Amino acid sequence: MFRQSSAHGRARSCLGNIATVVKVVLLVVVGGLLLLELVNSPRLGDFLPGFQSKGPLIGLLAGHWQNDSGAVCKDGLREVDINLEVARRAAALLRQRGYRVEILPEFSAKLNGYQADVFLAIHSDSCIENLSGFKVARMTHSSVPEREDLLVQALYQAYGEATGLKPHLNTVTEDMRQYHALRRIAPETPGAIIELGFMGGDRYLLTHEQDRVAVGIANGLSAFLRQYAPTATPRK
Numbered sequence: 183m184f185r186q187s188s189a190h191g192r193a194r195s196c197l198g199n200i201a202t203v204v205k206v207v208l209l210v211v212v213g214g215l216l217l218l219e220l221v222n223s224p225r226l227g228d229f230l231p232g233f234q235s236k237g238p239l240i241g242l243l244a245g246h247w248q249n250d251s252g253a254v255c256k257d258g259l260r261e262v263d264i265n266l267e268v269a270r271r272a273a274a275l276l277r278q279r280g281y282r283v284e285i286l287p288e289f290s291a292k293l294n295g296y297q298a299d300v301f302l303a304i305h306s307d308s309c310i311e312n313l314s315g316f317k318v319a320r321m322t323h324s325s326v327p328e329r330e331d332l333l334v335q336a337l338y339q340a341y342g343e344a345t346g347l348k349p350h351l352n353t354v355t356e357d358m359r360q361y362h363a364l365r366r367i368a369p370e371t372p373g374a375i376i377e378l379g380f381m382g383g384d385r386y387l388l389t390h391e392q393d394r395v396a397v398g399i400a401n402g403l404s405a406f407l408r409q410y411a412p413t414a415t416p417r418k
């Protein structure tokens with residue numbers, strides 16, 4: 183009797199151990215799948231550039247994000263929503279090409295001395311109906327003017343090709359050239375600011391053809407990095 187119940191006890195505890203092992207294995211598998219899902223989600227990917235690849239680092243600032251709405255049209259269209267969506271789509275394209283991309287909010291603490299292979303702040307222009315066009319600018323007193331001129335040129339070329347928009351040069355303001363983020367990033371990080379188009383005159387492109395807008399940005403940045411950092415640039 184004693185021996186029998188002891189055998190039963192051993193059998194029970196053995197089954198208990200197996201159940202525990204199965205539970206742990208299941209937890210590890212489910213946890214792993216969950217982590218994989220999180221890392222691949224674009225939103226978390228924004229903050230985890232290191233997980234994407236080991237290619238050159240691109241910083242994209244989504245204008246007004248986590249601070250204010252930017253321009254708001256009569257029907258409620260908000261500049262910040264366009265800027266962020268375009269930044270996310272451009273980031274996805276660039277990650278596919280092997281670059282690391284980080285999306286930064288307007289007043290990110292990271293901006294002070296920010297180091298990357300290239301930095302671009304993304305904004306959109308006002309709701310004025312009869313204006314159309316985009317523009318790109320670098321800081322007036324740049325520490326790396328040749329590199330930044332190359333960046334501005336590459337963006338004018340690629341963005342114009344992808345979107346069909348014309349440069350709207352006579353509205354490049356001193357505000358753009360003195361943009362706070364360009365003054366805060368590390369002096370050796372080549373940076374620029376783009377105004378994607380007018381939320382008035384270019385509304386269809388900015389709201390219904392954001393993929394084309396993102397391609398323009400991705401192609402401009404890729405072209406710049408191929409010229410400026412060809413050895414560090416992925417071969418895709």
Ligand SMILES: [Zn+2]
Nearest residue numbers: 245252305306
């Ligand atoms: Zn803006």
